[in-house]
Amino acid sequence: xxxxxxxxxxxxxxxxxxxxxxxxxxxxxxxxxxxxxxxxxxxxxxxxxxxxxxxxxxxxxxxxxxxxxxxxxxxxxxxxxxxxxxxxxxxxxxxxxxxxxxxxxxxxxxxxxxxxxxxxxxxxxxxxxxxx
Numbered sequence: 050x051x052x053x054x055x056x057x058x059x060x061x062x063x064x065x066x067x068x069x070x071x072x073x074x075x076x077x078x079x080x081x082x083x084x085x086x087x088x089x090x091x092x093x094x095x096x097x098x099x100x101x102x103x104x105x106x107x108x109x110x111x112x113x114x115x116x117x118x119x120x121x122x123x124x125x126x127x128x129x130x131x132x133x134x135x136x137x138x139x140x141x142x143x144x145x146x147x148x149x150x151x152x153x154x155x156x157x158x159x160x161x162x163x164x165x166x167x168x169x170x171x172x173x174x175x176x177x178x179x180x181x
Contacts, residue, residue: 050086051084052077053081053082056078056081058075058124059075059076060073060075061074063117068099069094069099071118072115072117073117074112075112077111077113078111079109079111081111083109083112083113084113084114084115086115086119088113088115089114089115090107090108091107
């Protein structure tokens, strides 16, 4: 059906579509093959009205529409992540030369970048992202 086993896909949007039922717009990697079942690019089920309503484009851009029942049939897990919007605070730095003190057992460890975060509001959720 064009889906790559074990690959993570992103749900862009979903909802009840008039005369179609529950559908989801999903996105994979642009180089991956797209869904080839009902509602795939070029499927005969697409009417001009639906194309306009859903801003549908028939292109190999990594996005595709899939019926909710097909989604349930082909996917075994769904992880929901709440994307927080600002206010946010970001710190960018790097460990190099003088600030690269190494592991805690090394004397130069104290030269590594360090931060103290003090949260004043109860029930505040914090996301820390470290990239390499």
